[in-house]
Amino acid sequence: MTLASDRPFAPGGPGTGPDATGEVGLAWLAGAARDRAAAGLHRDPHVRRDGAAEINLGSNDYLGLSAHPDVIAGARDAARRWGGGSTASRLVVGTTQAHVDLENELADFLGFEAALVFSSGFLANIGAVTALAGRGDLIVSDTGSHASLIDGCRLSRARVVVVDRGDHEAVRAALADRTEQRALVVTDSVYSIDGEPAPIADLYAAARAHGAVLLVDEAHAVGVRGPGGRGIVAEHGLSGAPDLVVTSVLSKSLGSQGGVVLGTGLLRSHLVDCARTFIFDTGLNPAAVGAARAALGVLRANPDLPDRLRANARHLARACGAEEPQAAVISIIVGDPQRAVAAAAACRDRGVLVGCFRPPSVPPGTSRLRITVRADLDTATLDHVAGVVDEALRQVGVR
Structure with missing residues (x-):
């Protein structure tokens, strides 16, 4: 699918009239929004609430220092x-x-x-x-x-x-x-x-x-x-x-x-x-x-913090059935962007925040869950996260 937002748009000067699509001013935005939604590429920022009991594995707070x-x-x-x-x-x-x-x-x-x-x-x-x-x-x-x-x-x-x-x-x-x-x-x-x-x-x-x-x-x-x-x-x-x-x-x-x-x-x-x-x-x-x-x-x-982080990443990857990471990111390819969104939402509904990467952040066909591990999590929490991720992937038909 060619998205409306992919079209080059070069506004002309005053009085130049509509662009090549016949859309005047910002009227083309509505079509672009519809195309993104149809392709599963619409985005809404997740709003974190004070006091919410969420396990955040969607951030880049690798050492948990924030x-x-x-x-x-x-x-x-x-x-x-x-x-x-x-x-x-x-x-x-x-x-x-x-x-x-x-x-x-x-x-x-x-x-x-x-x-x-x-x-x-x-x-x-x-x-x-x-x-x-x-x-x-x-x-x-x-x-x-x-x-x-x-x-x-x-x-x-x-x-x-x-x-x-x-x-x-x-x-x-x-x-x-x-x-x-x-x-x-x-x-x-x-x-x-x-x-x-x-x-x-x-x-x-x-x-x-x-x-x-x-x-x-x-x-x-x-x-x-x-x-x-x-x-x-x-x-x-x-x-x-x-x-x-x-x-x-x-x-x-x-x-x-x-x-x-x-x-x-x-x-x-x-x-x-x-x-x-x-x-x-x-x-x-x-x-x-x-x-x-x-x-x-x-x-x-605490120079051992990076070692602890990478050990946690290896543990969670094994528990999720993913490839062993070489840093702190676990990438689980889902493929279809709408399925990736649904899987991330299923994780969020169970109190686990994970990243959901879709085009243009990743190539078409490789939409994924991106899980970023933290050094301050214990084994029980990591095992719980793995269970939530597995259930979410099964829910959207990936496993």
Whole structure:
């Protein structure tokens, strides 16, 4: 089915009349909504209620730190000291000492010379990509790249070559065939849809062999993989390596909000001067900064948390009859988007929240339940979740 929302829509100037479909103004939205509903692609945000007895396995709160008392106290104390908002862009008066301290602590923990905090991971990726590549440059991205990397590629106006997920030989070929002097390779280190790791060492070797820069999004790896939760890059001994840029988030394992780009001091200075999503965006709010700093402190003090998380993920995967995960995501393919929605709803009705991923987040025919495990759950809870998931899948005819 071709969705109405897939049609290119370029409004004309005043008095140009209806578009090619005969629809004036925003009248086409009604048809687009009907098409999405018919294809099982309509979405309504789930509203969490205070006090609701739900087991949340749909979030990315991998270590369960969003509700940790130290993290809550960190947010509260920062808000009391600095206020409810940062009040301005980072370059005006939106940078507090807490922002600087968080950047230094993140750089130290992840093994880089410097870090720059953005108000979200999405904006960190867009800011980094567009500041490092532009018209007349080449970007090589793979099909597993997060939407923020994809949008960064589009906004950069660079020539973009898309290769199959993790295909480092295709990356080498694209870099070898280029006519552009500068090139950037972008990838997730752990793919967000199914938790599979990318071949980071091979991708870095390919980039270095052809004078390119590798940008790695570690959003789903920090707090999950690597020594003490330092990520896939650290796992391969590449932290602080030349011509390597790492992005990550404060909104997953660190239980807060925000994004970060890590690299050299010169890279940080370049981003401050050139990354539009840093220059023109209001700085990350102080409470989120305080929460992230506290969460990082908890992770430092409990380096076994990532091991506990991955053990829980393996246990739940076995109980669900799913493949053993290599990170913290269990992906159960349902196929049809409407069945996936029904299965997620059946889980929710039984008090278990799981993710439901449909196109365009995943390829057509691969709609799925995406279950994200947490380090703070016990075995009895995990076994209960497995029973709920199995019953929901049987209810929609998948098992």
